[in-house]
Amino acid sequence: MAATSPPNYTDIAIIGAGPHAMTVVTHLLQKRQQLRQRLLVFDPSGTWMQQWQNQFSAFEIPHLRSPAVHHPDPNPYALRQFAQSRSHELYPPYDLPGTLLFQDFCQELIRRWSLQQHIVAAKVVRIEPIKPNLRSRFRLWLDNLDHSIVARRVILATGSGTPQIPAWVQKIASPYPQDRLCHSRHVDLRHLQLHGENILIVGGGLTSGHLALGAIARGAKVILMSRRNLQEKLFDADPGWLGPKYLKNFWAEPDWETRAETIQNARNGGSLTPAIMLQLRRAQRRQNIKIMEKCQVLSATWHKAWQIICDDGSKHECDRIWLATGTKIDITSEPLLTEIIEHYPISTAKGLPVLDPHLRWAGCELFITGGLAALQIGPVARNLSGARMASERIIPALWKPSLAFSY
Ligand SMILES: Cc1cc2nc3c(=O)[nH]c(=O)nc-3n(C[C@H](O)[C@H](O)[C@H](O)COP(=O)(O)OP(=O)(O)OC[C@H]3O[C@@H](n4cnc5c(N)ncnc54)[C@H](O)[C@@H]3O)c2cc1C
Structure with a gap:
């Protein structure tokens, strides 16, 4: 055409x-x-x-x-x-x-x-x-x-x-270089030199795993922060959702709100595959990644680097933040x-x-x-x-x- x-x-x-x-x-x-x-x-x-x-x-x-x-x-x-x-x-x-x-x-x-x-x-x-x-x-x-x-x-x-952006991002008062905080949708590993950098990756889905491994392969150290415990699953949703095993009851459900809740529960936030989890654990043993579960950022301030305060009281400094927080x-x-x-x-x-x-x-x-x-x-x-x-x-x-x- x-x-x-x-x-x-x-x-x-x-x-x-x-x-x-x-x-x-x-x-x-x-x-x-x-x-x-x-x-x-x-x-x-x-x-x-x-x-x-x-x-x-x-x-x-x-x-x-x-x-x-x-x-x-x-x-x-x-x-x-x-x-x-x-x-x-x-x-x-x-x-x-x-x-x-x-x-x-x-x-x-x-x-x-x-x-x-x-x-x-x-x-x-x-x-x-x-x-x-x-x-x-x-x-x-x-x-x-x-x-x-x-x-x-x-x-x-x-x-x-559209990208899901956590509330603390809207509250950042200090000006910061745009490329130092971005949603995963705008990260392109191919164009990045990361040697010697510290990177905070927020999110517990497969995208956070891919980005963490990509950053580590480029010589960065990573903090992977997830508000829940990391979930290990082969697929996004149980294969029972591909056929009548689960869909029969789902289609029989007349209440749309209940259906919407069922969908949320079935996807249950993000998850990592066993193969990616294995690589992350290996990187953890080599101290290339710190995995922080059940932890959330409270505030971030930019002053030549990010100063991060979390809800468990811990403080961190990093060069970049990537939000692998999914889409709405x-x-x-x-x-x-x-x-x-x-x-x-x-x-x-x-x-x-x-x-x-x-x-x-x-x-x-x-x-x-x-x-x-x-x-x-x-x-x-x-x-x-x-x-x-x-x-x-x-x-x-x-x-x-x-x-x-x-x-
Ligand atoms: C990293 C990643 C890996 C994934 N891997 C898998 C997997 O292995 N297996 C699986 O089943 N699912 C996977 N998914 C989920 C899903 O299959 C993909 O997100 C898939 O790309 C969705 O297909 P889509 O056609 O809906 O959207 P897209 O692939 O995003 O395509 C939508 C197209 O619409 C165009 N568009 C948007 N707005 C407009 C507009 N206003 N006018 C004209 N064009 C427009 C865009 O340019 C784009 O080309 C993955 C998702 C991601 C993010």
């Missing part, structure tokens, strides 16, 4: 070109090839999987956390087949795909499904609900093109919310939903929208895949497995007239 000349109208607009969008598109094309001509995908990078690749490279992550059956192709065995001559890139204990293997596989999907032709290199800055002839439509405003596009249906696949997923953290919320008010539970079973926003043809769909999909909504589950819900509503929204 030529970036300078997108059409004025599209049937289906997908916002974002990450693994969730890719999963929707491959599943859609498998069901209905003829929808190919009616499909545009918007992403500022102008290419597929840019954000995914950036985050894996920036944290130097060697392999995925999820097993090889989870990926954007409709055939669950496709990645395993692709890896036939590269089986050494499937890591134990459950064939976790290596980062490069997964990226090459996704490139192969882009080629095989001819996905690049659908991409418009633009950020959608506004979704304006419009009602020509009393039918719900959307005008998508693009940042870099002097252009707007009307879409009949929109699928929101913009990823993982709720409808107010997605600016594109502002006007949708105004025009089509929706019930929420803990900030998550109550979508219909096809992940459709109440009253219009806007569909959501990703963490925001968790009240229907469950705790794995943001993961690759959740992308497949979301596609299976959304796609029938795109091509079966009986499931279309009735005005």
Whole structure:
């Protein structure tokens, strides 16, 4: 798709070109090839999987956390087949795909499904609900093109919310260099010289583990601080959430608040894999890392270095602080939903929208895949497995007239 000349109208607009969008598109094309001509995908990078690749490279992550059956192709065995001559890139204990293997596989999907032709290199800055002839439509405003596009249906696949910033950060009174305190989303290990530095990493999830090991490999000493005891788990959420074992009761639960609580409990903050935990313990024995559990920062002051006071009374000095504190997923953290919320008010539970079973926003043809769909999909909504589950819900509503929204 030529970036300078997108059409004025599209049937289906997908916002974002990450693994969730890719999963929707491959599943859609498998069901209905003829929808190919009616499909545009918007992403500022102008290419597929840019954000995914950036985050894996920036944290130097060697392999995925999820097993090889989870990926954007409709055939669950496709990645395993692709890896036939590269089986050494499937890591134990459950064939976790290596980062490069997964990226090459996704490139192969882009080629095989001819996905690049659908991409418009633009950020959608506004979704304006419009009602020509009393039918719900959307005008998508693009940042870099002097252009707007009307879409009949929109699928929101913009990823993982806004960074969660602890309250003590807002209270820092002293000016400080911006690069000395940042959320993990803005850390890129590849560009950093850290030899001889002390770094405080806040958070107990896998990202804090990756960043700690990356910093230590560059000659830094690390304090890893978590407000809870570190949790050791193979996966983000128990695999029982991938099928009826847990989902049967979850779907039977009529109270949305209870569902939202169940999701929080199932993800239970962040966790570290046994392999990363092993490496951290090894680094601890070599005194390259100090692990502080059940501990929180009370205050931080910058004076040539950070002076930190914690709630256990301890004091620390460090050169940088990295916040591996995760992201906030709720409808107010997605600016594109502002006007949708105004025009089509929706019930929420803990900030998550109550979508219909096809992940459709109440009253219009806007569909959501990703963490925001968790009240229907469950705790794995943001993961690759959740992308497949979301596609299976959304796609029938795109091509079966009986499931279309009735005005
Ligand atoms: C470091 C890390 C490792 C992970 N590893 C795994 C794993 O091994 N297995 C697993 O199942 N899950 C994993 N996850 C969780 C999840 O699968 C990923 O976060 C995944 O990237 C989510 O896919 P997505 O398509 O929703 O979002 P993203 O990959 O973030 O893609 C969203 C895209 O939307 C675009 N976009 C955003 N706003 C706009 C806009 N306004 N207009 C146009 N485009 C826009 C962005 O540019 C981006 O390209 C991991 C997450 C992280 C952070």
